[in-house]
Amino acid sequence: xxxxxxxxxxxxxxxxxxxxxxxxxxxxxxxxxxxxxxxxxxxxxxxxxxxxxxxxxxxxxxxxxxxxxxxxxxxxxxxxxxxxxxxxxxxxxxxxxxxxxxxxxxxxxxxxxxxxxxxxxxxxxxxxxxxxxxxxxxxxxxxxxxxxxxxxxxxxxxxxxxxxxxxxxxxxxxxxxxxxxxxxxxxxxxxxxxxxxxxxxxxxxxxxxxxxxxxxxxxxxxxxxxxxxxxxxxxxxxxxxxxxxxxxxxxxxxxxxxxxxxxxxxxxxxxxxxxxxxxxxxxxxxxxxxxxxxxxxxxxxxxxxxxxxxxxx
Amino acid sequence: xxxxxxxxxxxxxxxxxxxxxxxxxxxxxxxxxxxxxxxxxxxxxxxxxxxxxxxxxxxxxxxxxxxxxxxxxxxxxxxxxxxxxxxxxxxxxxxxxxxxxxxxxxxxxxxxxxxxxxxxxxxxxxxxxxxxxxxxxxxxxxxxxxxxxxxxxxxxxxxxxxxxxxxxxxxxxxxxxxxxxxxxxxxxxxxxxxxxxxxxxxxxxxxxxxxxxxxxxxxxxxxxxxxxxxxxxxxxxxxxxxxxxxxxxxxxxxxxxxxxxxxxxxxxxxxxxxxxxxxxxxxxxxxxxxxxxxxxxxxxxxxxxxxxxxxxxxxxxxxxxxxxxxxxxxxxxxxxxxxxxxxxxxxxxxxxxxxxxxxxxxxxxxx
Amino acid sequence: xxxxxxxxxxxxxxxxxxxxxxxxxxxxxxxxxxxxxxxxxxxxxxxxxxxxxxxxxxxxxxxxxxxxxxxxxxxxxxxxxxxxxxxxxxxxxxxxxxxxxxxxxxxxxxxxxxxxxxxxxxxxxxxxxxxxxxxxxxxxxxxxxxxxxxxxxxxxxxxxxxxxxxxxxxxxxxxxxxxxxxxxxxxxxxxxxxxxxxxxxxxxxxxxxxxxxxxxxxxxxxxxxxxxxxxxxxxxxxxxxxxxxxxxxxxxxxxxxxxxxxxx
Numbered sequence: 040x041x042x043x044x045x046x047x048x049x050x051x052x053x054x055x056x057x058x059x060x061x062x063x064x065x066x067x068x069x070x071x072x073x074x075x076x077x078x079x080x081x082x083x084x085x086x087x088x089x090x091x092x093x094x095x096x097x098x099x100x101x102x103x104x105x106x107x108x109x110x111x112x113x114x115x116x117x118x119x120x121x122x123x124x125x126x127x128x129x130x131x132x133x134x135x136x137x138x139x140x141x142x143x144x145x146x147x148x149x150x151x152x153x154x155x156x157x158x159x160x161x162x163x164x165x166x167x168x169x170x171x172x173x174x175x176x177x178x179x180x181x182x183x184x185x186x187x188x189x190x191x192x193x194x195x196x197x198x199x200x201x202x203x204x205x206x207x208x209x210x211x212x213x214x215x216x217x218x219x220x221x222x223x224x225x226x227x228x229x230x231x232x233x234x235x236x237x238x239x240x241x242x243x244x245x246x247x248x249x250x251x252x253x254x255x256x257x258x259x260x261x262x263x264x265x266x267x268x269x270x271x272x273x274x275x276x277x278x279x280x281x282x283x284x285x286x287x288x289x290x291x292x293x294x295x296x297x298x299x300x301x302x303x304x305x306x307x308x309x310x311x312x313x314x315x316x317x318x319x320x321x322x323x324x325x326x327x328x329x330x331x332x333x334x335x336x337x338x339x340x341x342x343x344x345x346x347x348x349x350x351x352x
Numbered sequence: 353x354x355x356x357x358x359x360x361x362x363x364x365x366x367x368x369x370x371x372x373x374x375x376x377x378x379x380x381x382x383x384x385x386x387x388x389x390x391x392x393x394x395x396x397x398x399x400x401x402x403x404x405x406x407x408x409x410x411x412x413x414x415x416x417x418x419x420x421x422x423x424x425x426x427x428x429x430x431x432x433x434x435x436x437x438x439x440x441x442x443x444x445x446x447x448x449x450x451x452x453x454x455x456x457x458x459x460x461x462x463x464x465x466x467x468x469x470x471x472x473x474x475x476x477x478x479x480x481x482x483x484x485x486x487x488x489x490x491x492x493x494x495x496x497x498x499x500x501x502x503x504x505x506x507x508x509x510x511x512x513x514x515x516x517x518x519x520x521x522x523x524x525x526x527x528x529x530x531x532x533x534x535x536x537x538x539x540x541x542x543x544x545x546x547x548x549x550x551x552x553x554x555x556x557x558x559x560x561x562x563x564x565x566x567x568x569x570x571x572x573x574x575x576x577x578x579x580x581x582x583x584x585x586x587x588x589x590x591x592x593x594x595x596x597x598x599x600x601x602x603x604x605x606x607x608x609x610x611x612x613x614x615x616x617x618x619x620x621x622x623x624x625x626x627x628x629x630x631x632x633x634x635x636x637x638x639x640x641x642x643x644x645x646x647x648x649x650x651x652x653x654x655x656x657x658x659x660x661x662x663x664x665x666x667x668x669x670x671x672x673x674x675x676x677x678x679x680x681x682x683x684x685x686x687x688x689x690x691x692x693x694x695x696x697x698x699x700x701x702x703x704x705x706x707x708x709x710x711x712x713x714x715x716x717x718x719x
Numbered sequence: 720x721x722x723x724x725x726x727x728x729x730x731x732x733x734x735x736x737x738x739x740x741x742x743x744x745x746x747x748x749x750x751x752x753x754x755x756x757x758x759x760x761x762x763x764x765x766x767x768x769x770x771x772x773x774x775x776x777x778x779x780x781x782x783x784x785x786x787x788x789x790x791x792x793x794x795x796x797x798x799x800x801x802x803x804x805x806x807x808x809x810x811x812x813x814x815x816x817x818x819x820x821x822x823x824x825x826x827x828x829x830x831x832x833x834x835x836x837x838x839x840x841x842x843x844x845x846x847x848x849x850x851x852x853x854x855x856x857x858x859x860x861x862x863x864x865x866x867x868x869x870x871x872x873x874x875x876x877x878x879x880x881x882x883x884x885x886x887x888x889x890x891x892x893x894x895x896x897x898x899x900x901x902x903x904x905x906x907x908x909x910x911x912x913x914x915x916x917x918x919x920x921x922x923x924x925x926x927x928x929x930x931x932x933x934x935x936x937x938x939x940x941x942x943x944x945x946x947x948x949x950x951x952x953x954x955x956x957x958x959x960x961x962x963x964x965x966x967x968x969x970x971x972x973x974x975x976x977x978x979x980x981x982x983x
Binding site for chain 1 (some may be wrong): 727730731733734735737738740741743744745746747748749752755775803804805807808810811814815817819820823826827829830832833834835836837841842843844845846848860862863864867868870885896921924925927928931932941942945946949957958961964965968969972
């Protein structure tokens, strides 16, 4: 086809005499409001975190005037390394559990009759309408020593009297899975919905067993959804703060708690900044891996917005 | 009637893409004028230039004796029917049709009368209170047409109006369009990539390729007498042969040498001198098939070949005949007399014949 | 399709079981929470009788009422500003494909992949460095910042389905720009913009981490209040508070549902 084809179509707006917005002046003046806002309140603060990581702290809890490498070096001591490692494995565990649950659910919903699909999706989404902290609180109630689950388990005799469900790593993982699960189901459902199920028939026809057809055809088919779900769960999990703070024990501190502790209680802003830099780098790794490794242009935030959008509607 | 709508030497580029190249067309008042060509040939751009949505880089646009090149869409008496109808989704059918008159500041009573009449013409009165997503494609099409016609434009531009409809509906809407055209008598400029639509509706067709007008003519002229190789192959099926003029017989006929087939007689329409390199086009339905060598007939050419493929198409059968390694496409109608004959079958050695006037000659120089 | 269903029966039943499990998992805490808010006893171990005493206590708590008003004030302001900014951003991102827009896209996109805690700490450092006093103002600025990106992408998604021929058709029928904006753009894009606004509103109401970081005295929102109650106060009121809060978000979500479904 002639390359002119696209340009000649009326739907292509690049050349359409557009109303609001013909010419550079219009473009710039319409772009500036949001762009300036984000530069000022997003880009500048983000850059500041990097700068402040190399500043000294002053005694009154503010930021000193001289530069130092000490803080950032300090962050790599053994104590922090342990917390970094813990943050990573907990996030992986949470993401893995979410994906394991989300794939069957996404598959099942996508295979239902069209009439019921939207209702089922709504069922997945409704828990998200509940405030994040309230969802955590609900679990505190459930896992409480006098709460329904422990009382039940103890009376049946599954767990002994001296086992507590709250304030440990298991509680952190369960609650994290709970808060992120819906976000994992939505993109997987969306991908599964687009998947051509006759491909599975074809694979079976060509002699693949059920399990192989599933692994070799279905999973790669919904790869996009899985990657999106992974990023949507993994990245926030790396930065989680409230969950370990509220349902975790002393040994459950993650990087997020350290940042909050340094920033609020202990008031050492440069150290909080330094830990944030480390966290930011940890987040950049999977993200860049998917963007460049997968050759996908926009790996995941657009999808997050879409997912959130579905969930909020 | 003189030329009512004219494009004079219109040129348009988008960045590096030279989309419209020095185009001149003229349409008479009240006719249906089609722009026909493959997608990407620049026909939609021409329509948008006519509508005022694009300004040409050079050249001018004339409507009813006035230069309208610089006028914006709302200033010229031209309206457009968009490809996907572009009905306002949040308004009823009634409000969609009433949009133009209301913008023009017409009194509500008058609007009511006019919209009512319009919807009546296209038999959509019963659906006046529905929204666009509640009616079918063909109905949307009719609404889009009257919405554009209610302002009584001098020119109605239609951009692939039937492309989104299925085959049956498309055939029905062709008749409907023809009827609406008869009712209003407005000049239609009709853009399409479908030769059947253009053929059945138009008074004149301009065939376009790669930004250029290849040929302008009535449907019959374009089919019977294609000016270029592109037109010959784009409109209907044809067999194209490279040939050399080997001799001149008289003022009307010449001898041509088709590489690989031999020498034949052909009508020398363009008065080519001996030695010219030309291209011949022969339509498949012009050939006749004979089981045995026919006795020499008046002004007929014939040649022996072998049937290598047969495609039965109901009303007709298409044969692929191989002659000295060349494949010739032959189409035979199923006439009563043929039933008496033995049907040719695969690998039969047969003769094909064609009249010397059925050969269209095209200059070799143009594509 | 039906054949495919049959052949994959084993996988289908597994997926059904997982789905049922997930649904129970998702709803159990909420159901228990609501039930508990009417329980005379403080913990869910046993049912001590129906009671509205927690609700009474809640409505007599001035701190809670103040937090509710703060939450609504912040959410409304942040929604109004971010909807305007986000809609403009979506419009230019959809219309132009220039280098400026590539940059604009990047900077609008980045906040979506940034965890709350980093957004919170960076804004905290920013405000502290500029010596801005933490309070309602800083919280509102922060909320607008994370809402803008979401609004932009929601509206952008709707804009991509928008048929620009509608604008051409209106112009063709003689409309000028003012008429086009009022009669065509706003009504057609309205639901998309409303969806973006609703999203901004719920995100703002939902936020805890960012507010916690950049908030100060006088800017306590409901989530922050819930947090501090969980940390120090009497959890029993929280049951009731949660239910009221849930009812509030539910109604917003339902209104959003109705608005966005009705048109289009």
